Amino acid sequence: MIYLILGLALWVAAHLFKRVAPDLRTQMGNAGKALVAVGILAGLGLMILGYKQAEVVNLWYPPTWAVHVNNLLMLVAVFVYGMSATTGRLRGRMRHPQLTAVKIWAVAHLLVNGDLASVVLFGGMLIWAVLEVIVINRSQDWDRPEPGPAKKDIILVTITLVMFVVIAGIHMWLGVRPFPG
Template sequence: MIYLILGLILWTVAHLFKRVVPDLRDRMGNAGKGLVAVGVLAGLVLMVVGYRQAEFINVWFPPDWMVHVNNLMMLGAVFLYGMSATRGRLRGAIRHPQLTAIKVWAVAHLLVNGDLASLVLFGGLLSWAVLEVVVINLAEEWQRPEPGEAKKDILLAVITVVMFLAITFIHNWLGVWPFPG
């Protein structure tokens, strides 16, 4: 589980680098961007390797019906994540749509995974997303964007369903069928 924990630490440090030491990050220019990208990617790889290698230690037994709650939350998380890329009417409703999506994603996965490695991974990413929102909110003032066209939100809903199906396919390919049956 050490790789998983190191991956979470590296992921968090790389993402917070710009906010915690902005002057250093600015002086580094493109090299700083590259360093952050390498840190994020290395953190992600370590998390995946660490999670896959972690011994299964059950902490709690989620009820079977929780899978339905997870899937509904995941559909919402995909929609929230996409809100950052759209210019529809809903875009200005949430300041941090991607980080909110990560929080929903993490909670959804915590609801259906009761093993220690899952608690560390999803709990760690949930903690990172909460910390990231706090740090950003302290560092920057937000100007709510003007609402766009409603048809862009409808397009986002269609893209959300397609992406959710793609994510389901990837989970199935990895050996995890996300629907009870």
């Protein structure tokens, strides 16, 4: 569990570094960018290692219907994440689509995982995403981008469906069954 907690702490620190210490981050130039990238990757690696090694301590047993809610929320999370890259009509509808997607992802996974390591991982990521939005909103104004053509949103829906299938396939490859059967 210690690796999981250290990984989460490193992830949060690396992501918040440019928001909390912008002058220092600017002074560091490319070295600062590299440091943040290494911190994020190391944090991710520690979280994965810590999650895989954590002892299973069940706090609750999720109901079977939660899997269906999880899958629906995950489809929404993939779509919302994709909104950050769209140039269609949905562009600018949401200020923080990637962080909102992380929040949806975290809640979805908390619904279907009742063990302590999952609460630490997904709860920690949820807290980080909320904190990140607060810090960003306080530190900078937002210029809402102009919406683009609707056909770009159709592309977003198509990419969302493909990515959802890919993500589900990766889960099955890893031995996690995202669809009850």
